[in-house]
Amino acid sequence: MIIVCQKCRTRFHLDDDVTDQSSFVARCSVCNHLFSAFKPIRVQEVTFLDLDHARQDHANDHVMTIGNRKGGVAKTTTCLNLGVSLALHNKNVLLVDFDAQANLTLSLGQKQQPTFYDAQKAFGRPLDDFIIETAYPNLWLLPSGRNMVLLNKLYFGAQHFEYMLKDRLNTVKAQFDFILIDTPPSIEFYTLNALTASNRVLIPCQCDYLSTHGVDQVMQLIRLIRQKANPQIQSRILFTMLDPASHSSRLILSKIKDLYKGQTFNTVIEMDGSLKEAQILSMPAIHYSQKSVAGTQYIELAKEIIANRDDSLQSAP
């Protein structure tokens, strides 16, 4: 490994086994400065249950990534409220919090639960052991937490790392009618794994000018994933936080609808203050208030998604 003195910038070559600590204090032999040094983290090999199965197409799956390269566009809000709405339609739903910030987990009032990282470390144990019940009927959660950042550090770039989530979800997906995966804005380990595991992508898009770029970027990524790992993946844009009174919002909505014809949901989610109030109480909007405008719109979205899925199952060979 190479360490660099933080004062005089002299570089030193050390044997990797000089210490087994991940960080240590070194004294520079040139300027005598004491500084902290870190051992480089080696990318770890991934262990799979059944890589061949994970690499097959699963066209009729019911796994959906909620993704956009932009933050603050309602990915987590959509994952939670759509999940609850599908569950209210008597569907068994698993929410996968695949963002190390763990906002989805916190929104469900959960803290410090074992995560997918723990499941990966305890490889002999079934994924079922790490899925927890939520306060809402038919709704389950695979939580996230602080240690999820280690997945990116340890596995990003390892051979076939993008199949890790799909490999484990394959063991539980028969138990659920829908699996929704919440993702961070960055690509790295999490979004690539989520997209590889999914056959559907919901792209939340706030009706402002910059959001159109986020949609472009995620569409490019989906095209790449379609060529490389997952030919069956299909995407649809969901307009979120729409202010119906705003002329510019309506202009952007019609521009994106034109640009991505047939790839947008009919349901639109409007700006709604009750959603924020619900969030403060760690509640989904519809459970907070049955009159919530956005809550009702997420129920409509669930209906649209169930109908689309029924259609695609009927037309499947």
Ligand SMILES: Nc1ncnc2c1ncn2[C@@H]1O[C@H](COP(=O)(O)OP(=O)(O)O)[C@@H](O)[C@H]1O
């Ligand atoms: N329809 C809506 N009306 C009002 N506020 C919303 C709506 N949807 C999301 N928000 C708020 O926007 C913020 C960002 O949402 P979030 O779901 O965390 O975005 P992301 O996961 O994309 O970063 C949150 O404070 C959330 O409460």
Ligand SMILES: [Mg+2]
């Ligand atoms: Mg989020």
